[in-house]
Amino acid sequence: MAIMDELRAWLILESVPGVGPVTASRLLSALAESADEEDPESDITALFDCSDGHLHDVGLSREQVRALRHPGIGVEEALRWADGPGNRLICRDSPEYPPLLREIPAAPLLLYCRGELDVLCLPQIAMVGSRHPSYAGKDNAARLARALAGSGLAITSGLALGIDGVCHQQALAVGGITLAVLGSGLDQVYPKRHQLLAEQILINGGLLISEFSPDKGPLAEHFPRRNRIISGLSLGTLVVEAAEQSGSLITARYALEQGREVFAVPGAPQNEQALGCNRLIQQGAKLVLNAEDVLAELNWTQICIPPGGAGAVSNANADENADVNAGINSALPYADLLDNVDYETTSVDTVAERTELPVEVVLGRLVELELAGVVIAVAGGYVRARRANHV
Template identity: 75%
Template sequence: MGSTQERLTAWLTLEAVPGIGPVTATRLLAAVSDSGSGAPSAIDTLFLWDDSKLHEIGLSWAQIQALRHPEVGVVQALEWAERPDNRLICRDSPEYPPLLREIPAAPLLLYCRGDLDALSAVQLAMVGSRHPSYAGRDNATRLSRALAERGLAITSGLALGIDGICHQQALAAGGITLAVLGSGLDSVYPRRHQGLADQIVASGGLIVSELAPNKGPLAEHFPRRNRIISGLSLGTLVVEAAEQSGSLITARYALEQGREVFAVPGAPQNGQALGCNRLIQQGAKLVMEPDDVLVELNWAQIRAVSGAEVDEMAAITGTNSALPYADLLDNVGYETTSVDTVAERAELPVEVVLGRLVELELAGAVIAVAGGYVRTRRANHV
């Protein structure tokens, strides 16, 4: 075996030992490093030590036997890594992302598919609800697209809802996006995002997991996945999240890792936004526009609005000034607003309101959704 394959074999074998996870492995390797044995690296030293010394640093006799006799999964992982587009990176590899290596319990191995250069890109994590409101979808669309256009790689979890929107908009902007899975790369979850995963790889992005390729999704995988999403990134932007949301786990990891935390505010009446509002109360950076993120990160790219965007905004302003029933529009929110609520606010009969809302919808100022209407961003004329 070549040296690279030998190193991968060592890391795979260590990870396969029962009871050995990233935290325990880090402790063992630190104990080996502190020994001053002069071996090339801690992982090499670990396998050179005799059984009694391994037992002294905390390995059970059963674990030592497992270390001496690699399981069949080690060979399978090595074979997987030899296939086109697949790469397996161990924690002491020069290709391992430095930011991720800094976090507590950094993964021992990363299974990757796609362009490894994406790992070295400056990344922003964007996460949120699997069942976003119209406002959540709109915020995810405009922010992820704009930030990708300015050169940030967008990292998320390939989940339904906000995650998927952020990946898709980064791709639409011609940017780079990375998806960190809560399953193995050969068992993409959710299945309906298999096509999106393939598109990410084909477009110069990367899909990543610390799990063996054939591992299916389990509930305990996703909190572990979240620490990688935040660990790869300079900061985490929570677009929309309820108070009991997995996205808040990602935000907590970001805080623990010393990274920036951003959140998009929402109306108090929107239960899907309560988690974001709470994060802002606790000190997260409030984000309304892309520059709120870029300035906080000291992003060196052009921060001014491009000429094309200025023209677009001017066109939108011109369009809004001619909108029909602008006074009625003021009673439609960016969250779902029922027809009865609009009628009550406008002090008009429901049948009159319905007719005018139809005209506003034709003008692109509102969108009909389940439960009522929402105002579009292009209708922000006041």
């Protein structure tokens, strides 16, 4: 069977209204059972040889059968996209489809990929977290991503602002491999501010992945679906910093349902951005203080930390911090400076070093933030007030 014929069959099946990964699996299983075949996906093209009556018998409505017989133009458009340079379209029964992902419930029928396809089956660790992290969250993400990528694990995340972006960038900074799973089509990179980051991932031997057709924009319902792929590709999921209602916890829940490891970095109880991680740890997630905590749990021994130490933060992290801060829509004064005040005592010198501002400027702004009630002066510096989150 020609590859394009097989792809066309999967594309047509996926285009049928009301047929997603779960329904498609049930349909193919029912057809295999009726044909006494052990593998329900051994020959998807046999689906199109069935009579309308048989398709009704296995659960398709008249409208769905009609859509199966008369597919829209999107099928041919996807095939043309797959023919483009650097593009690959992988169906679920392809030998290139990642085995770990195939194991999960509701595994995607198709994966649109751009970049180095070989990395799709590398051992991966998912790293996710807040889109609006604290300084400590960004620092932890940078430190852990560098060490884990330096150990030989590929870093998988969602290309979002905040923790995701830091992890992608730090993996690249140490010459590691990183994969980005998008909640949009690959021709509609979201967020736009990470278009350059997406290009850097490709240039450095990584991969962009989506289950959505290339022209699909980002929709709210896409991101939980994306999250199950992030966890499904990975040996485990590390939540670096997350509030109690964070989408990162959806990824952690998927990881649990998929039988994968869940890791979380603890945070100060006063930090609302860390409450989700603390809750995960209460519920049994592995507490992570350093990369060795993750590597030991995974029995991963290929450790090759790059020169300069795993805790070093590169300019890529600074760029991400600036990128996040630039997008904050806040009524508070000096929201960017506030990001650099921790929930534990932070000296004025430390804030000045992080913000690269003169000490006298930092002091003046901290006084204004204190008057606004978002930082508190203590012995040795300032702490962030519990309700000081500006996003």
